[in-house]
Amino acid sequence: MENQELIQFGLLVKKRRLEQNLSQEQLALSCDLDRTYISSIERGKRNVGLLNIIKIAKALNVEPSQLLTFDGYLNG
Amino acid sequence: MENQELIQFGLLVKKRRLEQNLSQEQLALSCDLDRTYISSIERGKRNVGLLNIIKIAKALNVEPSQLLTFDGYLNG
Numbered sequence: 001m002e003n004q005e006l007i008q009f010g011l012l013v014k015k016r017r018l019e020q021n022l023s024q025e026q027l028a029l030s031c032d033l034d035r036t037y038i039s040s041i042e043r044g045k046r047n048v049g050l051l052n053i054i055k056i057a058k059a060l061n062v063e064p065s066q067l068l069t070f071d072g073y074l075n076g
Numbered sequence: 077m078e079n080q081e082l083i084q085f086g087l088l089v090k091k092r093r094l095e096q097n098l099s100q101e102q103l104a105l106s107c108d109l110d111r112t113y114i115s116s117i118e119r120g121k122r123n124v125g126l127l128n129i130i131k132i133a134k135a136l137n138v139e140p141s142q143l144l145t146f147d148g149y150l151n152g
Contacts, residue, residue: 004131005127017080047125047127048125048126049124049125050082051082054144063146066140066141068126
């Protein structure tokens, strides 16, 4: 599944994770998700559910909305 | 599935829909989803996937992030 929005979401998660100096493993542990799931999210392969978006946002100390700020979104 | 975050998301979708004077049917049609699905989202019964969050946001002329602005979120 190649989808621009999923890819952008994945890049945002990765960016926030690196800003927090967290490995995928550390992020996965702190939000009780599997590392391979975090990896597939960051590669834009997952249509993540709202509850997991919120879990990941909490683990990254950001608001869920901050993981959905896609640039040039509405005219995409 | 009773979950505060899903309930808040549902209330935000409903609020935005009413602001746009759309019925559930009209919203459902414009984002190619089923009316009963929209209804269950608004009642906080659905762990909505990212792609549907984006579809609904586009149909409501808001950014996806605006559907995830939960109040008092991080200290919840």
